Amino acid sequence: MPSAFKTPAKLSASMPIALDGVTLLRGNTTVFQSLTLGLNESRIGLIGDNGAGKSSLFRLICGLDLAQSGQVHVPVAADRAAPAVGMMFQNPDEQIIFPTVEEELALSLRHLRLSRTETQTHVRTWLAARGLADWAPRAIGSLSQGQRQHVCWLALLIGAHQTLLLDEPFSSLDLPGQVVLSKEIATAPQQVIVSTHVLDHVRHFERVIWLDKGCVRADGLGTDVCAQYEADVSARMG
Template identity: 45%
Template sequence: MRDLSYAREGHQVFAGLNLDLSDHRVGIIGRNGSGKTQMARLIAGLAAPDAGTITVGGVEVATDRKAALSTVGILFQNPDHQIIFPTVGEELGFGLTSQGLDKAAARQRALDILARFNRPDWYDRPIHGLSQGQRHLVCLMAVLVMAPKLIVLDEPFAGLDLATTVRLSRYLDALDPGLVHITHDLDSIRGYDRVVWLDQGTIRMDGRPDAVLPVYEAEMRDRGGRDDFADL
């Protein structure tokens, strides 16, 4: 991100932000309203900066959308905000056909990713019959089938039960692409390579999890213990 400025609904989210993310696993933390979700959308190319540039693997994701599809994928908090099609096979094949693959090749790629996750019988399965955790898995497979260099996770475990969270965590831990993980769940990123703490659109702290997280936790506990709720 170079000299990045971005405003949304009249609110200046970022102003001249510069950030390089080259580590394999990066956690992004911060209070609500700090700019985490907007950063996720900008990295994925779903929003365009007002000024400055964002490149992922050499691709300017906001302007070269075709290249962006095979460069960066995003997994949202709510899978129903991401899923478009009525069946698993259609959902998995959509991005591939958008990239120019013929239907037969897209079907085979979809079947291959289903086999990888031990779900070979899901191709014709209706999305509406899947649980929340299963829909999350479909979204993850729809991202992975595109073979991106980077995956952005925006609170992927929110609302999931513990068993589903453990299973999805295991899938994510085994991935080859880099991860940028937006989260309030600090335990999920303690083993990461790097953590960036956003505070009102600026970088408050940036470094190893064992350096950043204790400082962040201490400040959040201090704020949570105050009687004055004016800053909530």
């Protein structure tokens, strides 16, 4: 029986997630044109207007979208059965499959090839260690939207991915929920990349990328890039 706590999957290569000359088309729309980008820092924020390409970038990294040209490099885990990248969608109802919390979290452990009983014990022990023992049997339908979002976050953590992609993770959360998630992002051992319109959640990050119509408008320290984006929005709205 494995430990109730798992560390992120060790990667077989030291190179970061990277896009090399990637072009992505969606219908007649060019989302990215020859985009080159390396993602190596432990905390990266993605900001920009709706339609800037933030979600599309995540979908490329996860393999949900395929580039028409160029390469998307995602290091594989040394244990190839372990998923290196996990993604949390904007809408938890598009992500959650199973009717109870413990069944949903169990899905993230399928690569361990445990028995049903072992998986259930693993999930319940893991939740209990986080002070959430009573969540295990709860029906997803009984949870608020913010609680469902938290289930998606828990599913990423228990899956021990190397990199976590969070697409607008604060959108369904009340203020206490945002505080909790911010603290958990800060302490997670994984690389975390956060796409958000709530700039205060990424302003302190070591790196923030401002996407504008599929292009990198600014890339650097979170405080600097967020300030540039805010100034641009203020000028456009003025």
